Amino acid sequence: MDSIIVRGNGPLKGQIPIAGAKNACLTLMPATLLSEEPLTLTNAPRLSDIKTMSELLGSLGAEVTSLQDGKVLAMSSHDINNHIADYDIVRKMRASNLVLGPMLARLGHAVVSLPGGCAIGARPMDLHIHGLEALGAQIELKDGYLHAQAPKGLKGAVIELAFASVGATENILMASTLAKGTTVIKNAAREPEIVDLATCLRAMGAQIDGDGTSEITIQGVDRLHGATHPVVADRIELGTYMLAPAFCGGEVELLGGKMHLVKSFVEKLEMTGIHVEETKAGLKVARRGARVQAVDITTEPFPGFPTDLQAQMMALLCTAEGTSVLEEKIFENRFMHAPELVRMGASIEVHGGTATVHGVEQLKGAPVMATDLRASVSLILAGLAAEGETIVSRVYHLDRGYERVEEKLGNVGAHIERVKDT
Numbered sequence: 368m369d370s371i372i373v374r375g376n377g378p379l380k381g382q383i384p385i386a387g388a389k390n391a392c393l394t395l396m397p398a399t400l401l402s403e404e405p406l407t408l409t410n411a412p413r414l415s416d417i418k419t420m421s422e423l424l425g426s427l428g429a430e431v432t433s434l435q436d437g438k439v440l441a442m443s444s445h446d447i448n449n450h451i452a453d454y455d456i457v458r459k460m461r462a463s464n465l466v467l468g469p470m471l472a473r474l475g476h477a478v479v480s481l482p483g484g485c486a487i488g489a490r491p492m493d494l495h496i497h498g499l500e501a502l503g504a505q506i507e508l509k510d511g512y513l514h515a516q517a518p519k520g521l522k523g524a525v526i527e528l529a530f531a532s533v534g535a536t537e538n539i540l541m542a543s544t545l546a547k548g549t550t551v552i553k554n555a556a557r558e559p560e561i562v563d564l565a566t567c568l569r570a571m572g573a574q575i576d577g578d579g580t581s582e583i584t585i586q587g588v589d590r591l592h593g594a595t596h597p598v599v600a601d602r603i604e605l606g607t608y609m610l611a612p613a614f615c616g617g618e619v620e621l622l623g624g625k626m627h628l629v630k631s632f633v634e635k636l637e638m639t640g641i642h643v644e645e646t647k648a649g650l651k652v653a654r655r656g657a658r659v660q661a662v663d664i665t666t667e668p669f670p671g672f673p674t675d676l677q678a679q680m681m682a683l684l685c686t687a688e689g690t691s692v693l694e695e696k697i698f699e700n701r702f703m704h705a706p707e708l709v710r711m712g713a714s715i716e717v718h719g720g721t722a723t724v725h726g727v728e729q730l731k732g733a734p735v736m737a738t739d740l741r742a743s744v745s746l747i748l749a750g751l752a753a754e755g756e757t758i759v760s761r762v763y764h765l766d767r768g769y770e771r772v773e774e775k776l777g778n779v780g781a782h783i784e785r786v787k788d789t
């Protein structure tokens with residue numbers, strides 16, 4: 368398995384282009400299953416998770432062609448000849464469960480393995496199941512697979528989610544575009560990736576209102592047609608790279624970055640003493656003062672502080688002046704980066720879903736292990752601010768969610784290299 372070596376760095380300077388959002392692309396791709404006509408996505412990110420989703424869609428009979436070095440995905444689901452999403456593919460990535468709603472709506476049946484994904488908590492699928500059942504599906508769990516059918520087709524319903532789950536909102540939204548009548552999703556997730564999915568579905572002929580609010584209304588249609596849709600910018604990649612100059616000093620412009628995607632994150636970043644400004648091309652971030660200041664963080668569904676930026680923010684706060692308290696409210700086991708940061712000299716106490724970080728003056732390089740996607744990038748950022756060399760191993764998690772990380776950070780002056788496993 369490849370490793371990444373990072374050496375403590377001076378100030379960074381330059382521009383980093385932000386890719387299309389992994390999490391948006393992973394829900395837009397299964398939308399191809401809803402129509403016999405082609406769906407083309409532009410601004411797709413080049414990531415291993417995207418390859419996994421292509422493999423999964425291919426196994427169902429869809430064609431996925433990667434064009435322009437992976438930035439364009441041309442998909443066709445004209446001939447869906449398999450309705451079983453196999454464990455061997457699904458276990459690699461939780462987002463595989465997003466084929467369930469579209470297959471059920473288009474074919475009237477689907478068999479989908481329960482997913483794997485990052486080891487950050489139980490991540491059950493009860494909300495997806497209840498929502499699809501409310502639309503008239505019958506779902507049974509057998510041998511680790513969800514067996515779903517809707518022999519009489521799906522029928523619109525009012526569904527109130529017990530929690531604003533991103534994946535459940537996406538599955539129900541996709542399924543209900545082809546259901547008979549009106550569906551209302553209450554307490555729906557409001558993430559920009561949901562808005563992006565709804566925008567794409569509308570381009571395919573779906574009738575959807577209220578996306579981006581907690582109540583989405585869908586008027587079912589008989590069929591969806593083809594479309595071309597650009598994937599929204601990745602707000603998590605954006606936030607991650609906005610932190611790079613906060614760690615090392617200097618000034619970096621994030622091309623394609625949009626403030627509305629990262630507002631709550633920016634509010635906290637500014638409280639640490641980092642300067643953020645909007646430019647014509649994106650967002651510019653500068654650290655001018657000496658040490659960042661402590662700040663308390665609570666993760667919440669959008670528009671709150673994103674759980675996917677918690678690990679990276681914790682890494683920054685390790686060297687802040689003062690004590691920061693981080694509360695993780697979305698996943699029950701998402702502090703696995705803390706013991707690795709402690710190996711680099713950080714002072715962190717974890718009690719359940721709360722981590723208390725006492726800022727130290729300086730982190731020290733160490734061999735560390737990436738335990739999940741966002742944890743792995745937090746260790747790279749910490750390495751940039753540490754004295755000496757940090758070796759981050761097991762970086763396959765990183766390749767799931769960050770395209771060409773060593774190139775993007777290297778281009779703004781970071782000392783970072785990948786060591787290929789031989």
Ligand code: UD1
Pocket residue numbers: 389390391393461462488489490491492493494495496530531532533534535560674675697698699
């Ligand atoms: C998506 C993102 C992930 C992000 C998360 C929260 C993708 C591919 N992934 O994951 O990067 O961290 O949103 O912003 O878009 N839950 C249940 N029952 C369910 C579904 C979820 O209890 O049926 C719980 C989960 O265990 C978790 C919480 O709800 O504790 C949030 O999950 P959810 O919003 O569904 O996240 P994902 O869609 O899996």
